[in-house]
Amino acid sequence: MAVAAITTPPKQKSRxxxxxxxxxxxxxxxxxxSHNRRxxxxxxAIALLDTGVYHPAKASNRRIRSTAERIGIxxxxxxxxxxxxxxxxxxD
Structure with a gap:
């Protein structure tokens, strides 16, 4: 006897x-x-932390700029x- 699986779409976290x-x-x-720069x-910084960059030595200018491109700024x-x-x- 086959049992139908009930699937629901995953909930999206909405901010x-x-x-x-x-x-x-x-x-x-x-x-x-200066306000806009901050x-x-x-x-x-939040985007880099979300990608696993937790130390400033790992955040090169190239990585920061590629992150900016990725998030659209x-x-x-x-x-x-x-x-x-x-x-x-x-x-830290």
Whole structure:
């Protein structure tokens, strides 16, 4: 006697959508540039940690830039790459 298997599609983990808020007006241009640089560095550090890069020595500029391409953001500058490594290091 054959038994029918009941299959259900696997549940996808959905992250709650955060409502974007505009940046405060009236700040100098350097403030906005550093703010956006920090956000980019955090996104890259999280993506690298998700792929198993847990030590800054393993996060070369080439690896950071290929990760940026993979997640769909512009290639980071050398300064942003250094910031990514410092964020990974502070997580130890």
């Amino acid at each position: 709650p959508k955060l409502k974007k808020q505009p940046l405060p007006a009236g700040q100098p241009r350097e403030w906005y540039e 956000l980019k560095a955090m996104r890259l 512009h290639p980071p500058s050398n300064t942003t790459c250094r910031m990514v490594r410092s964020l990974i290091y502070s997580g």
